[in-house]
Amino acid sequence: MDRKSYQKSGQQALVKDKSGISRRAYIGILAGTAAAVAVGGVAYYFGSRLGQTGPRKPIRIGMAESLSGSLAAAGNAVLLSTQIWVDDVNGRGGLLGRPVELIFYDAQSNPSLGVTLIEKLLDVDKVDIALAPYASAMGIPTIPKYIERNRLCPALFNLWGNQQFSYKYYFELMPDGPIPPKTGKTRGLFEIAKSLSPKPSKVALLAVANEWGQRSITEGARDLCNEMGFEIVYEQIYPPDTTDFLPIIRAVKNVNPDFIYAATYPTDSVGLIKALRELGYWTKLQFGGMVGLQYTSVQRSLASQLNGIVNYHYFVPSPTMNFPGIAEFLEKYQSKAAGLGVDPLGYYLPPFAYARMQVLEQAIEATGTVDNIELGEYIKKNKFNTIVNPSLEFAENGEWKEAQFIMIQFRNIQSADISEFTTSFDKPSDKIVIVWPPKFATGEVEVT
Amino acid sequence: MIDFLLNVVLDGLLLGGFYTIISIGLTISFGLLNISNVAHPTFMIMAGYVAYLLNAALGIDPLILTVITFPLFFFVGCVLYSIYNRVIAKRGYEGLMDLVFWFSFLIITEVVILMTLGSDYKSFYSAYMASSIRFLIFTIPFRLLIPFIFAVIIDVILYNIFSRTYFGLGVRALPQNRSSAMLMGYNPNRLELLAFGLSTATAAIGGCLLLMIQPIYPFLDRQFIGRIFAVTVLGGMGSFYGTIIAALIIGVIEAIVSAFFGASWSLCISFAVLLLTLVVSPRGLLRR
Numbered sequence: 001m002d003r004k005s006y007q008k009s010g011q012q013a014l015v016k017d018k019s020g021i022s023r024r025a026y027i028g029i030l031a032g033t034a035a036a037v038a039v040g041g042v043a044y045y046f047g048s049r050l051g052q053t054g055p056r057k058p059i060r061i062g063m064a065e066s067l068s069g070s071l072a073a074a075g076n077a078v079l080l081s082t083q084i085w086v087d088d089v090n091g092r093g094g095l096l097g098r099p100v101e102l103i104f105y106d107a108q109s110n111p112s113l114g115v116t117l118i119e120k121l122l123d124v125d126k127v128d129i130a131l132a133p134y135a136s137a138m139g140i141p142t143i144p145k146y147i148e149r150n151r152l153c154p155a156l157f158n159l160w161g162n163q164q165f166s167y168k169y170y171f172e173l174m175p176d177g178p179i180p181p182k183t184g185k186t187r188g189l190f191e192i193a194k195s196l197s198p199k200p201s202k203v204a205l206l207a208v209a210n211e212w213g214q215r216s217i218t219e220g221a222r223d224l225c226n227e228m229g230f231e232i233v234y235e236q237i238y239p240p241d242t243t244d245f246l247p248i249i250r251a252v253k254n255v256n257p258d259f260i261y262a263a264t265y266p267t268d269s270v271g272l273i274k275a276l277r278e279l280g281y282w283t284k285l286q287f288g289g290m291v292g293l294q295y296t297s298v299q300r301s302l303a304s305q306l307n308g309i310v311n312y313h314y315f316v317p318s319p320t321m322n323f324p325g326i327a328e329f330l331e332k333y334q335s336k337a338a339g340l341g342v343d344p345l346g347y348y349l350p351p352f353a354y355a356r357m358q359v360l361e362q363a364i365e366a367t368g369t370v371d372n373i374e375l376g377e378y379i380k381k382n383k384f385n386t387i388v389n390p391s392l393e394f395a396e397n398g399e400w401k402e403a404q405f406i407m408i409q410f411r412n413i414q415s416a417d418i419s420e421f422t423t424s425f426d427k428p429s430d431k432i433v434i435v436w437p438p439k440f441a442t443g444e445v446e447v448t
Numbered sequence: 449m450i451d452f453l454l455n456v457v458l459d460g461l462l463l464g465g466f467y468t469i470i471s472i473g474l475t476i477s478f479g480l481l482n483i484s485n486v487a488h489p490t491f492m493i494m495a496g497y498v499a500y501l502l503n504a505a506l507g508i509d510p511l512i513l514t515v516i517t518f519p520l521f522f523f524v525g526c527v528l529y530s531i532y533n534r535v536i537a538k539r540g541y542e543g544l545m546d547l548v549f550w551f552s553f554l555i556i557t558e559v560v561i562l563m564t565l566g567s568d569y570k571s572f573y574s575a576y577m578a579s580s581i582r583f584l585i586f587t588i589p590f591r592l593l594i595p596f597i598f599a600v601i602i603d604v605i606l607y608n609i610f611s612r613t614y615f616g617l618g619v620r621a622l623p624q625n626r627s628s629a630m631l632m633g634y635n636p637n638r639l640e641l642l643a644f645g646l647s648t649a650t651a652a653i654g655g656c657l658l659l660m661i662q663p664i665y666p667f668l669d670r671q672f673i674g675r676i677f678a679v680t681v682l683g684g685m686g687s688f689y690g691t692i693i694a695a696l697i698i699g700v701i702e703a704i705v706s707a708f709f710g711a712s713w714s715l716c717i718s719f720a721v722l723l724l725t726l727v728v729s730p731r732g733l734l735r736r
Contacts, residue, residue: 067567068558068559068562068567068666068667069667070665070667072562072567072665072666072667073566073567073568073569073665075567076566076567109667209712236710236711237710237711237712238706238710238711238712239711239712239714239715241671241715242706242711242714243463243466243702244459244462244463244466244592244699244702244703246456246459246462246463246589246592246703247456247459247460247702247703247704247706247707247711248706248707248711250452250455250456250459250707251452251706251707251708254452266569266663267662267663267668270571270662270663271662274578274589274591274662275589277578278578278579278580278587278589278591279580279587279589280580280587295568295569296568297568297569297570297571297663298569298571298663300571300573301569301571301572301573301662301663302573303573304575304578305578340566341565341566341567341568342566342567342568343568344568416573
């Protein structure tokens with residue numbers, strides 16, 4: 001190489017160094033990059049259509065549950081049951097080949113916060129499905145948010161929540177039947193009273209002044225009394241923070257009814273039963289509609305004071321209620337519940353929280369989509385195999401097509417030990433006896 | 449009918465006993481020390497949980513546990529007052545900041561209980577608490593008789609402490625004229641610290657008894673805030689005999705209204721009586 005040509009090549013080398021890249025190479029890289037992007041995009045598009053890409057976009061399910069506040073005991077149990085379903089379904093490979101992701105917030109037993117969180121789940125987090133919060137006070141105020149967005153509303157124990165909305169994409173897991181105040185648990189005690197011989201005639205009605213108590217009396221018990229021929233001799237709707245129930249029970253005793261129907265919440269259920277026992281007063285039948293007597297902790301606080309009481313329940317392990325999958329679910333639930341401070345046995349709400357997810361799972365698998373409208377249409381027209389009912393169908397209003405509550409009677413409870421309230425699928429319990437309906441009964445009601 | 453009425457009045461008196469035991473600590477902290485301690489029922493719930501845990505672990509009856517929780521919560525109260533004194537009182541932030549401080553404590557405590565012990569109901573069962581005494585025409589349940597006896601004893605003891613002892617007279621003197629009390633040789637911080645400790649210690653007794661009356665859960669304290677402030681104000685701020693009289697009046701009104709007119713009206717009428725009393729006697733039934 002002569003001096004001139006050396007200088008030229010040196011200049012060219014200098015030009016390359018200044019720009020960092022030659023024009024030809026620059027064009028080449030641009031073209032290569034464009035081609036790579038195009039090929040990648042096409043591959044991703046077809047890959048995602050064929051289900052052959054790497055990590056799949058998860059199906060996102062949101063919930064705004066009461067993890068603190070007065071409804072926390074139930075809210076945490078609902079969360080645990082839902083998490084068990086998520087683990088189960090992901091263990092089976094997910095839904096539609098996609099993993100399931102659960103996003104949850106604490107609604108703090110505050111209805112307005114619950115509404116805000118459901119809006120956030122739907123609009124900001126953009127979840128595929130948002131579960132309505134447990135309990136009427138929390139769940140019912142959120143329903144308009146689902147209606148505004150035409151989204152599926154999977155409800156849990158919202159007493160006749162859809163009555164005022166008649167929303168077509170609503171379904172409810174509380175097994176109280178199509179007209180809850182009349183077809184549901186309020187009816188149980190009256191059905192038993194009607195079947196007694198001689199038939200009792202006078203009834204006292206007690207209720208806590210909240211959604212459950214008031215509707216149970218005004219839209220259920222009064223009509224049932226008319227229908228079945230019972231005379232209401234006393235009616236009392238008391239405020240939720242009532243501390244002492246002795247005066248109320250004394251007033252009941254004063255009119256001496258044949259039986260007492262009570263639609264109450266946990267702390268007042270305890271107060272009423274204690275007052276009844278302390279006054280040594282007893283009627284042929286009591287109480288029917290007490291919320292709380294299904295919770296292990298409340299049962300333990302009353303122990304032998306429960307003996308003789310007849311009350312509603314939705315599920316108790318027994319040979320007559322041994323639905324496929326329920327035993328396995330309870331085993332998983334009970335193994336995790338102990339460390340979380342939720343109901344250790346979980347007979348009441350958890351199976352229904354799990355069943356809600358089974359309904360969604362079967363609907364998603366059958367339709368092959370998470371489109372809420374398609375799911376809603378499918379749920380209205382089909383049967384579902386769940387751990388609380390292997391052939392579950394919903395009525396037009398989203399309630400269960402047929403009610404499935406049971407009436408139990410506590411007997412022979414000796415102590416507050418948890419074993420007193422633990423029942424088995426192998427043989428009928430002699431401590432928690434299912435007395436109605438005949439389909440599930442494990443014994444006859446005993447009256448004094 | 450007269451039997452019914454007398455028994456209902458007795459129910460109200462017994463309920464008033466329970467209201468006394470949960471309010472009497474507030475008579476000290478709010479009535480004498482002018483601390484807006486909205487967390488007073490929170491101490492009660494804390495003590496209920498301590499009693500529950502000790503009962504579950506050692507099998508000790510909550511009635512006996514009052515003896516253990518009393519000094520424990522006296523100490524807890526002293527520690528908290530020291531913090532409150534440094535953060536709020538010494539900086540002259542009393543008033544609204546009082547409320548913020550104690551309300552924050554209330555929220556934190558509720559959440560800590562929830563996260564550590566869960567949200568499930570905690571309860572205690574014993575056969576003797578489920579029984580009653582029958583005397584003439586009266587049926588008296590142990591569940592409410594025991595708090596009533598505690599209420600009378602503690603009220604008399606506290607009245608004597610705060611009326612006859614050097615310490616008690618000092619606590620009463622502080623809100624009237626702090627400087628003069630100091631000139632008399634009182635150490636205000638120490639007096640207030642000990643008095644606040646006594647206030648939380650009485651809440652601990654209320655917590656043990658509450659566990660015997662009904663199941664407890666982390667947020668139960670909020671149910672009692674309105675009633676205990678009503679009792680303290682109606683009784684006359686800082687008056688121990690006024691507190692027990694006010695609690696008994698509210699208890700009897702609630703019982704009679706529940707039995708004869710409907711329980712929904714009971715709280716409404718109780719607070720109407722409170723307002724009327726304050727119109728007639730703005731400083732409550734018995735002035736300190």
